[in-house]
Amino acid sequence: MKKILKDFSRNQKEVVPILHRVQTEYGYIPPESLPEIAEHLKISESEIYGILTFYKAFSLVPRGKNIVTVCMGTACHVRGGPQILDEMERDLEIKSGRTTADGNFTLESVNCLGCCAIGPVVVVNGKYYSHISVQKVGKLLKEYKST
Amino acid sequence: MKRITHPEQLITWKNRLLERHAPGKKTVVISSGTCGQASGSLQIIEAFKKELEKRNLKDEINLKMTGCHGFCEMEPNVLILPNGVFYKNLKTEDVPQIIEETLLNGKVISSLCYASPKSDEIISDCEAIPFYQKQKRLLTADNVRLDPTSIDDYIICNGYQALAKVFFNMTGEEVVEEIKKSGLRGRGGGGFLTGLKWELCRKEDGEPKYIICNADEGDPGAYMDRSLLEGNPHSVLEGMIIGAYAIGAAEGYIYVRMEYPLAVKHVTRALAEARTYGFLGKAILGSEFEFDIHIVQGAGAFVSGEETSLMASIEGRRAFPRQRPPFPAQSGLWGKPTNINNVETWANVPLIINKGADWYAGIGTKKSKGTKIFSLVGKINNTGLVEVPMGITLREIIYDIGGGIKDGKKFKAVQTGGPSGGCIPADQIDLPIDYDSLTKAGSIMGSGGMIVMDEDTCMVDIARYFLEFTQEESCGKCVPCRVGTRQMVDILTRICRGEGKEDDIGKLEELARTVKAASLCGLGQTAPNPVLTTIRYFRDEYEVHIKEKSCPALACKDLIVYDIDPKKCVGCLLCKKSCPAEAISGERKKVHIIDQEKCTKCGTCLDVCPPKIRAVSKYTGKKMDKILKKRQAKRDNP
Ligand SMILES: Cc1cc2nc3c(=O)[nH]c(=O)nc-3n(C[C@H](O)[C@H](O)[C@H](O)COP(=O)(O)O)c2cc1C
Numbered sequence: 147m148k149k150i151l152k153d154f155s156r157n158q159k160e161v162v163p164i165l166h167r168v169q170t171e172y173g174y175i176p177p178e179s180l181p182e183i184a185e186h187l188k189i190s191e192s193e194i195y196g197i198l199t200f201y202k203a204f205s206l207v208p209r210g211k212n213i214v215t216v217c218m219g220t221a222c223h224v225r226g227g228p229q230i231l232d233e234m235e236r237d238l239e240i241k242s243g244r245t246t247a248d249g250n251f252t253l254e255s256v257n258c259l260g261c262c263a264i265g266p267v268v269v270v271n272g273k274y275y276s277h278i279s280v281q282k283v284g285k286l287l288k289e290y291k292s293t
Numbered sequence: 294m295k296r297i298t299h300p301e302q303l304i305t306w307k308n309r310l311l312e313r314h315a316p317g318k319k320t321v322v323i324s325s326g327t328c329g330q331a332s333g334s335l336q337i338i339e340a341f342k343k344e345l346e347k348r349n350l351k352d353e354i355n356l357k358m359t360g361c362h363g364f365c366e367m368e369p370n371v372l373i374l375p376n377g378v379f380y381k382n383l384k385t386e387d388v389p390q391i392i393e394e395t396l397l398n399g400k401v402i403s404s405l406c407y408a409s410p411k412s413d414e415i416i417s418d419c420e421a422i423p424f425y426q427k428q429k430r431l432l433t434a435d436n437v438r439l440d441p442t443s444i445d446d447y448i449i450c451n452g453y454q455a456l457a458k459v460f461f462n463m464t465g466e467e468v469v470e471e472i473k474k475s476g477l478r479g480r481g482g483g484g485f486l487t488g489l490k491w492e493l494c495r496k497e498d499g500e501p502k503y504i505i506c507n508a509d510e511g512d513p514g515a516y517m518d519r520s521l522l523e524g525n526p527h528s529v530l531e532g533m534i535i536g537a538y539a540i541g542a543a544e545g546y547i548y549v550r551m552e553y554p555l556a557v558k559h560v561t562r563a564l565a566e567a568r569t570y571g572f573l574g575k576a577i578l579g580s581e582f583e584f585d586i587h588i589v590q591g592a593g594a595f596v597s598g599e600e601t602s603l604m605a606s607i608e609g610r611r612a613f614p615r616q617r618p619p620f621p622a623q624s625g626l627w628g629k630p631t632n633i634n635n636v637e638t639w640a641n642v643p644l645i646i647n648k649g650a651d652w653y654a655g656i657g658t659k660k661s662k663g664t665k666i667f668s669l670v671g672k673i674n675n676t677g678l679v680e681v682p683m684g685i686t687l688r689e690i691i692y693d694i695g696g697g698i699k700d701g702k703k704f705k706a707v708q709t710g711g712p713s714g715g716c717i718p719a720d721q722i723d724l725p726i727d728y729d730s731l732t733k734a735g736s737i738m739g740s741g742g743m744i745v746m747d748e749d750t751c752m753v754d755i756a757r758y759f760l761e762f763t764q765e766e767s768c769g770k771c772v773p774c775r776v777g778t779r780q781m782v783d784i785l786t787r788i789c790r791g792e793g794k795e796d797d798i799g800k801l802e803e804l805a806r807t808v809k810a811a812s813l814c815g816l817g818q819t820a821p822n823p824v825l826t827t828i829r830y831f832r833d834e835y836e837v838h839i840k841e842k843s844c845p846a847l848a849c850k851d852l853i854v855y856d857i858d859p860k861k862c863v864g865c866l867l868c869k870k871s872c873p874a875e876a877i878s879g880e881r882k883k884v885h886i887i888d889q890e891k892c893t894k895c896g897t898c899l900d901v902c903p904p905k906i907r908a909v910s911k912y913t914g915k916k917m918d919k920i921l922k923k924r925q926a927k928r929d930n931p
């Protein structure tokens with residue numbers, strides 16, 4: 147944490163950038179990091195808590211080894227995005243927003259990934275998959291199940 | 294490279310670059326924005342690199358990785374220069390053949406070319422493809438010419454000439470006048486006159502002044518801002534620096550949504566290069582003017598695209614909107630005068646300065662000038678980003694550029710303006726597209742998303758989708774938006790489930806009026822639009838859902854069943870094997886049966902059943918009840 151905070155000024159505008167960095171480093175925002183961030187920026191812990199729960203990007207609990215993001219944007223919606231998410235939920239036996247018990251997968255949805263022309267789109271750990279169909283879901287997840 | 298401190302130096306440098314640059318040289322241009330990379334463009338580039346190395350052709354043939362060329366449906370695709378051949382949907386295996394036949398022997402490989410879906414005619418010349426022909430690519434033209442990670446490429450394409458012109462030949466006031474005269478209106482949704490907005494901010498006394506580039510691009514289905522930032526970041530920066538000069542701003546911010554990592558990467562690099570060349574920082578172009586730009590990443594909140602929320606977010610607070618006035622020009626970032634424009638708005642600025650306001654005002658309609666980039670997506674053949682002059686008709690966009698509806702289906706509606714917009718029905722196909730005509734039709738221009746819908750799209754479901762979206766994204770600060778949208782979602786969900794009540798449409802209209810009138814920010818004020826336009830144009834679809842408990846588009850899951858016709862099924866096992874829910878039983882050469890209890894209605898069986906057999910169908914309403922009864926009787930009485 148000390149090393150991370152050294153890169154940021156003490157201006158309040160750094161709060162979101164700091165949270166992004168922490169999440170990149172740890173995969174989530176460890177609750178014990180909040181007092182340190184608060185101390186660095188000289189704002190209250192509850193204010194930081196309010197900010198980090200306001201934005202969807204941040205998670206206070208550890209996330210899975212593989213992050214699966216399904217696009218729920220309009221273009222993907224009309225091409226079958228909801229069916230893809232349903233199938234992911236069924237296959238992984240978790241609801242969107244949750245992490246599997248073995249910690250291997252976190253399933254998330256997103257409003258749009260900006261690849262609307264080649265939907266439905268799914269991203270796994272930053273890798274984009276285009277033209278996904280319900281049929282392809284099982285095979286796609288299998289790739290990551292063994293890892 | 295040392296700093297450029299005078300316009301003449303910029304010209305000299307450009308000429309030096311041109312000398313080094315052999316225009317006739319064989320070049321493979323690879324469209325490699327996020328969508329290209331998602332489709333495999335990076336692997337294609339690797340394959341070209343390897344193959345050129347193997348054949349010792351590295352010095353003879355150039356490889357150029359650019360941003361998105363717009364024809365995303367055809368990705369990965371390449372453009373072969375100088376002859377302009379366009380190859381689409383490439384696989385790495387195609388690469389050796391392209392080098393051998395096209396690059397070395399000048400022959401066109403017709404199997405890799407675009408073929409007209411109507412006539413099967415092979416079109417090899419990129420510019421002759423109908424998708425490009427009716428477009429007017431001004432802002433997106435250079436996306437095929439430049440490597441977005443190279444400022445020199447931008448300079449070759451006349452980059453930063455507008456900046457030089459402004460700094461040495463125009464006062465800030467004259468720049469504002471020029472933008473006003475051009476008639477440019479904001480591309481972020483509202484369509485406010487850009488020059489007028491600049492003037493308001495310029496006239497304010499407070500110091501320092503800020504400018505912001507809104508790259509939050511929250512409308513799902515729209516991605517022109519991503520494409521501009523990824524494919525031509527310097528054009529946006531140049532626009533911002535000109536704006537800063539005109540307004541007298543000292544600092545700028547680009548607020549990019551976190552879902553756009555490649556855009557962040559390219560902009561970050563562009564900023565660093567622009568600083569090295571002296572286009573940003575102290576003494577820009579050797580003048581006394583000082584200005585710099587910072588990049589800020591969003592954190593996944595739709596409301597942060599609203600200008601007052603966005604500023605709260607930059608300041609490190611929750612992205613709550615606030616009442617206007619005061620407008621950002623009076624009290625913006627940290628209470629100082631601030632001018633905020635959308636990415637595409639900024640990208641128009643260098644163009645106007647270079648070519649003149651009169652030229653610009655000659656494009657488009659009376660009150661909507663210039664071009665607009667639309668993302669043409671959904672159920673259409675040629676999905677992609679299209680740049681067209683304002684005033685073009687919907688028909689030209691959908692049929693001439695878009696190549697019509699996918700799979701020969703019927704065009705039903707097009708959704709514009711995202712969650713704040715509405716659905717325009719098929720019978721308004723000759724509507725000329727500009728700010729005012731879209732508003733009159735009950736929708737808005739918004740940021741330029743155009744989601745095409747066919748007969749399989751249920752309009753009640755679309756209304757429910759958007760209300761769920763705004764409900765989820767409502768920041769909760771004001772009650773009408775928070776509670777009103779919740780109630781609307783509940784009613785719409787009920788209707789989609791077949792539990793609608795007689796007076797639901799009336800209730801929806803009433804709630805819509807309240808939410809529109811009483812919400813604090815644009816999110817709530819426009820949230821009911823998708824419901825209002827679908828009721829206006831597709832009321833019968835609502836009524837059928839409510840009265841007959843059926844979904845005419847066969848889309849609402851709770852109102853349909855999938856069924857296999859025993860007379861047609863040949864027992865090929867295809868559907869049984871691909872059903873992810875294992876809901877289909879049956880043996881080879883025997884009729885297959887769907888277990889309705891297990892069926893998740895994903896539609897896979899319908900997709901895989903061979904077109905010659907077509908044994909799988911969907912049913913709703915009375916037909917559905919009849920089929921279910923028939924199958925039940927069969928089971929009871931085999
Ligand atoms: C809920 C909401 C979301 C918005 N999202 C965006 C956005 O993602 N991008 C954008 O440029 N403008 C967005 N706007 C419009 C901005 O508030 C603002 O009007 C715009 O950035 C001004 O730039 P322009 O004059 O160049 O269009 C949004 C407005 C509302 C009410």
Ligand code: FES
Pocket residue numbers: 217218219220221222223257258259260261262263265267513514515
């Ligand atoms: S709607 Fe799915 S990527 Fe945009």
